[in-house]
Amino acid sequence: MKIGVYAVNVFVLTTTNMTTMAFNLARRSLVPSTHRIASRSTRLPASSSWTRRSDNGFPMSRLFSAVADEASATAVADAEEEADLPTNDSDPNLLKLRHTSAHVMAMAVQRTFPEAQVTIGPWIDDGFYYDFYFPPTPEHETGRKLTEADLKLIKKEMDKIISMDLPILREEVSRDQARERIQQINEPFKLEILDSIKTEPITIYSLGDQWWDLCAGPHLQSTGQLPKKGIELRSVAGAYWRGDEKREMLQRIYATAWNTPQELKRHKKRLEEAKKRDHRVLGTKLDLFSIQENAGGGLVFWHPKGSAVRRKIEDFWKESHLARGYDIVYTPHIANLDLWKTSGHYDFYREGMFDQMEVENETYQIKPMNCPFHCLMYKDSMRSYRDLPFRWGELGTVYRYERSGTLHGLMRVRGFTQDDAHIFCLPEQLQSEIVDVLKLTQSILSRFGFDKYELMISTRPEKSVGSDQIWEDATAALVGALEELGWKYGTDEGGGAFYGPKIDLKIKDAIGRTWQCSTVQCDFNLPERFDLEYVSAEGTRERPIMVHRAIFGSIERFFGILIENTAGDLPFWLAPTQVKLLPVTDAVVDYCKDVAAKATRLGLRVEVDRGAERLAKQIRNAEQSRIPVMAVVGVKEMEEGTLAVRSRKNGDLGSFKVDDLLEELKRCDEAAEEMTTMGEVAAKEAKAEAEPVAE
Numbered sequence: 001m002k003i004g005v006y007a008v009n010v011f012v013l014t015t016t017n018m019t020t021m022a023f024n025l026a027r028r029s030l031v032p033s034t035h036r037i038a039s040r041s042t043r044l045p046a047s048s049s050w051t052r053r054s055d056n057g058f059p060m061s062r063l064f065s066a067v068a069d070e071a072s073a074t075a076v077a078d079a080e081e082e083a084d085l086p087t088n089d090s091d092p093n094l095l096k097l098r099h100t101s102a103h104v105m106a107m108a109v110q111r112t113f114p115e116a117q118v119t120i121g122p123w124i125d126d127g128f129y130y131d132f133y134f135p136p137t138p139e140h141e142t143g144r145k146l147t148e149a150d151l152k153l154i155k156k157e158m159d160k161i162i163s164m165d166l167p168i169l170r171e172e173v174s175r176d177q178a179r180e181r182i183q184q185i186n187e188p189f190k191l192e193i194l195d196s197i198k199t200e201p202i203t204i205y206s207l208g209d210q211w212w213d214l215c216a217g218p219h220l221q222s223t224g225q226l227p228k229k230g231i232e233l234r235s236v237a238g239a240y241w242r243g244d245e246k247r248e249m250l251q252r253i254y255a256t257a258w259n260t261p262q263e264l265k266r267h268k269k270r271l272e273e274a275k276k277r278d279h280r281v282l283g284t285k286l287d288l289f290s291i292q293e294n295a296g297g298g299l300v301f302w303h304p305k306g307s308a309v310r311r312k313i314e315d316f317w318k319e320s321h322l323a324r325g326y327d328i329v330y331t332p333h334i335a336n337l338d339l340w341k342t343s344g345h346y347d348f349y350r351e352g353m354f355d356q357m358e359v360e361n362e363t364y365q366i367k368p369m370n371c372p373f374h375c376l377m378y379k380d381s382m383r384s385y386r387d388l389p390f391r392w393g394e395l396g397t398v399y400r401y402e403r404s405g406t407l408h409g410l411m412r413v414r415g416f417t418q419d420d421a422h423i424f425c426l427p428e429q430l431q432s433e434i435v436d437v438l439k440l441t442q443s444i445l446s447r448f449g450f451d452k453y454e455l456m457i458s459t460r461p462e463k464s465v466g467s468d469q470i471w472e473d474a475t476a477a478l479v480g481a482l483e484e485l486g487w488k489y490g491t492d493e494g495g496g497a498f499y500g501p502k503i504d505l506k507i508k509d510a511i512g513r514t515w516q517c518s519t520v521q522c523d524f525n526l527p528e529r530f531d532l533e534y535v536s537a538e539g540t541r542e543r544p545i546m547v548h549r550a551i552f553g554s555i556e557r558f559f560g561i562l563i564e565n566t567a568g569d570l571p572f573w574l575a576p577t578q579v580k581l582l583p584v585t586d587a588v589v590d591y592c593k594d595v596a597a598k599a600t601r602l603g604l605r606v607e608v609d610r611g612a613e614r615l616a617k618q619i620r621n622a623e624q625s626r627i628p629v630m631a632v633v634g635v636k637e638m639e640e641g642t643l644a645v646r647s648r649k650n651g652d653l654g655s656f657k658v659d660d661l662l663e664e665l666k667r668c669d670e671a672a673e674e675m676t677t678m679g680e681v682a683a684k685e686a687k688a689e690a691e692p693v694a695e
Contacts, residue, residue, distance in 0.1 A: 085258075085512055086258075088125065091259070092218075094257075096219055097225075097258075098124075099123050099215075099217070099218065100168060100220045100223070101158075101226055101231055101257040102128040102129075102130050103121065104207065105128075105158055106118050106211075108155075112154055115137055116133070116134055117187055118213065119241060125514075128257060129254045130255075131239055131241075131252045132253070134251065145251070151233040155231075155233050158231065162228055165222050166222060166223045167221065168220060169206045170203060170204075170205055170217065171203070171205075173203075178204065178214065181204075181212075190214055193214055194214060203215060203216055207223060229264070230263065230264050231255060231258075232264060277563075278564070279410060279411075280410075282563050283409070283563065286568050286625065288303055288306030289410070291409070297404050297407050298414030299415050300556055308576040312573065313559070318395075324436065326393040327393070329374070329377065329392045331396060332367070335372070335373070336362060336363065336365070337356055337363040337365045342529055343375070343526060345368065346365075352368060353366075353400065353401060354366050354399055370396040372526070374394070374422045378544075379530060383535070384535050387534070388425050390424040391421065392423075393420065395418070395419055395555065396418055397416065398416065411560050413556055416554040417555040418553070419551055421548075421549050422546060426534075426544070429545075430547070434478060434520060437520050438520065439485075441551050445517070447672055449566075450508070450565070452508035453505050454505070455504070456492050456503070456505075457478055457489055458491075458495030458502050459471075459495065459501050460496055461496050461498060462494060465525050474501050474524055478503050478520070482503065499523050499525035500521050504518070505517060509565040510565050515561050516553065517552060517553045517557075517561070518552075522546075523547065523548055524546070527543045527545070562574075569626045570626065571628075572628040573668070573669050573670075573671075576605065578669070579630065579631065580622045580625075580631075581596060581606065581609065581630075581631055582609045582611075582632045582633060583611045583634075584632060584633065585611075591638040593608055596608050602665075609622070628647065629646070629648070631644055637655075645661060645675075645679055647676070649674055653676075653679050664677050
């Protein structure tokens with residue numbers, strides 16, 4: 001992968017005595033590279049690259065650096081190739097391949113290290129993992145610790161098993177038969193897994209007559225169907241059995257598996273690009289947020305620049321909801337524990353809640369959810385059918401206990417703000433309300449550049465509350481809404497919340513990854529638990545239907561996804577600093593401050609560079625900070641009341657009167673557009689170039 005730096009456009013120098021200095025700076029610090037760099041945008045008119053000369057013949061330059069970020073330049077082209085990588089949902093054979101690969105790897109581990117005991121080995125989005133326990137031995141007093149060299153040995157053994165082309169056989173046995181077979185091979189963790197299986201018969205999958213495991217399937221027909229060069233063992237990590245730090249420490253081998261070596265290659269390219277886009281790295285580099293370990297893991301500190309972006313996200317969310325007939329509400333951060341017992345969260349979600357606190361002989365719980373609070377507000381007074389629907393939205397901060405080993409930047413935290421909303425409606429309003437929610441979801445996500453989705457309806461899980469009829473009605477309403485919109489969807493059997501079925505929406509990012517964000521959950525349970533009622537047209541008291549929904553999921557996680565999707569190069573309307581003014585001399589600093597103050601009053605986010613660095617360095621810093629628009633300001637601009645402007649994405653835009661520029665920037669901010677309008681000087685140059693030369 002090649003990275004190049006090149007110097008672009010030299011334009012209007014403010015004073016003649018700056019000409020030579022600026023031009024030499026250009027030649028010394030921004031020498032053109034011989035590497036070719038992919039174009040980042042459509043070509044602007046010829047006037048976007050122009051030159052004037054001073055009386056002494058040197059180019060009169062207002063120098064702008066175009067420090068090329070090749071990761072961004074090639075991402076679009078790479079994404080087109082990588083976006084079509086199959087998924088477990090889209091390719092049933094891939095899911096079988098990954099499941100079979102996990103079994104082959106477990107067999108290979110036990111053939112290489114006979115003391116290893118197996119636990120679980122599920123498939124994941126890009127492959128699979130398997131957890132192993134290595135008991136103490138005379139050679140390894142605390143158990144064997146797998147190394148990179150061990151992974152190579154395991155992969156070599158996997159290839160041998162694949163070459164053996166062992167048939168994969170499914171067998172049904174009774175619980176007692178399964179227990180006897182597990183005891184014979186001394187696999188204590190498998191006994192615990194057997195005890196957790198509630199259905200019969202028990203299914204076993206065997207690799208020939210050499211290895212077997214408890215498994216529900218599905219699998220390929222033989223090990224020989226696995227592509228040796230499409231499988232790669234990636235890393236080893238620690239994991240507690242059942243996620244309980246009081247239990248045994250296991251070793252988890254992560255692997256990726258694909259149908260072909262070509263798919264594996266494209267996947268690895270995607271991983272390389274994802275590493276460059278890591279929101280944790282960019283969050284620090286761009287000074288957006290931090291996780292202060294001294295304050296506790298999983299708690300986010302929003303820095304001024306990150307707060308500016310968050311505020312724009314939240315303001316747009318509120319405006320969009322108010323326009324769709326929602327009311328914005330606020331609720332407390334803690335409540336009496338009895339509330340969570342009434343809602344059922346204490347029974348079904350206790351492991352994800354923080355410990356309670358005692359206050360004046362009463363037990364309080366910091367909130368893991370917002371929904372019980374909205375139920376209490378609904379119950380404040382008797383409602384009429386004429387009042388419904390109620391649509392209440394809240395950016396409510398909640399707190400959930402996550403084990404330290406599962407925390408990950410903004411993607412997995414302990415305190416986060418849900419973009420929550422709850423709708424209380426009549427049965428005959430349900431489907432139309434869900435349709436409106438889906439339309440609003442599409443409208444909001446598309447504003448942030450997400451317009452490719454995967455939809456899934458999740459049905460009743462094993463642990464649930466409510467009657468069969470309630471679940472059937474709720475599921476029918478979700479299906480009806482999707483079919484009314486003509487949206488394609490899949491079905492996740494048993495994947496619903498304990499209180500109702502749901503629609504989950506995954507968004508696809510710039511490099512083809514999918515992210516779970518939006519959810520719409522239909523709930524007949526909480527109105528029953530909280531005894532919510534309305535008076536019907538016939539004067540009877542009836543239960544309203546409740547819809548839970550979130551579009552971002554949480555502000556924190558969506559922010560992380562957004563940073564990775566854009567590689568930190570946020571669009572103009574979201575950028576923490578939209579415009580950077582670069583003063584050439586101290587004499588123009590006050591002029592820059594006046595322009596910045598005027599822009600701030602219009603709601604724009606403008607900074608004035610300190611001017612302590614050389615001009616080329618100021619420009620480079622602005623580029624590296626992903627600032628969308630910058631302007632070099634000299635004495636000429638101050639005297640004429642103008643600014644010479646460059647767009648990070650569209651190049652030199654020419655010279656503007658200050659009021660004209662601010663008006664255009666405000667329009668771009670409100671319309672969520674990048675600035676492409678050409679300035680007065682650039683427009684004249686373009687016109688001059690277009691006019692025929694007189695003979």
